[in-house]
Amino acid sequence: MAEAAGPRLAVVTHAHPSISRGGSEIAAYTLYRGLLALGLPAIHVTVTPEENEARLELATPGEHVLLVPAGRQDAFYNAGTPGLAMDLAALLRREGVGRISFHHYLHLGLAGLRLAAALPGVTSLLTLHEYAAICLRDGQMVTRPQHALCYGASPSACATCFPEHDLSQFALRRDRFLNAFAGLGGFVAPSRFLAARYAEWGLDPRRITVIENGLPRLAAPLPPRHRGQGRWVFGYFGQLNPYKGIDTLLAAAELIAARRELAARLAIRLHGTIIGQPEGFREALEAAARRHPFLSFAGPYPNEAVRPLMGECDYVLVPSRWWENSPVVIQEAFAAGRPVICSDIGGMAEKVEDGVSGLHARVGDPAELVAAMERAMDPDLAARLSAGLPRPCDGEEMARRYLAAFAALSQPARLALAS
Structure with a gap:
């Protein structure tokens, strides 16, 4: 049965899942398909660099693309261009859009965000998938060059990481983001942790709604593996880069190798790509294997293979060294019926309840990771953790939660700078 239609809703994002499988683009597309499944009028708008055009594969008539000319990205202020902003506004007017769910401002820029949100009769939400507005370093909130966790942004702290910019530039950057965000109806955060970080930064916490990302498809959880006397299998899934804690995992492998009895009882499988990583990083990973x-x-x-591949594992490892928000791999693991061993910080620690749906290990500590893995190789504990897994939501449930958030917007918010 179709939901009440209401104004047409546009999901606007910075990448299409046919060219990039990051969490935010998957979440945005899942929401779009969930809206269609509910029988609602919706469109999906991808704003992406023009070099990606040939790789795009659009699956439905409601998918649109706006191309960003090469060399027009501004990583520091993310100002955007008037031409692209007007193109988006024209598309939204032509399609009769009354609600906009923004899932990023990368490529679109703050000019596009501001102009689209100001269209007459339009309400808007911005989903904050990471910390890009707060942190210039890829939105990771990890210091440069030390790779330490950042516990709070400020002009002085940011200028320490990026001495090529002065304090006044970082203060101006924050003001420009907050001023652009002022015209939005509200914000969505996929985790309470991320919502708190943005509230500390300057957003009114009353205007932030926490809505978990959904998964495109859900099936019954897979049964636990029947190992007999075989090895316990721990799987890693996703991008293979230092932010994701691969260095911690490789250091843990060295500790395991020094304990022959432990090494004989387990297997670690790394699933993902190392394309684009520094040569030294790739060589270290391949040499360890x-x-x-x-x-x-x-x-x-391929994304379609993640469920059967996880089904070959007993646990999924998420040893990230940055805060994360709502890693899709955790949702995928829960959907597949697999507990998670993760770092004890940020959105990971929020999503995985220690001792209930998985285990925590101190971030960046290979000895702690080994201890958690060794503890996990207890059949009774494994059974309890499998029984404690939460059920992720699907695209339709995600869409319903977004519709409720739009319904709660009585009028466009005018958020002020934090006093």
């Missing part, structure tokens, strides 16, 4: 029989690098995988 050659050196340790229990460690294997399986390479990239």
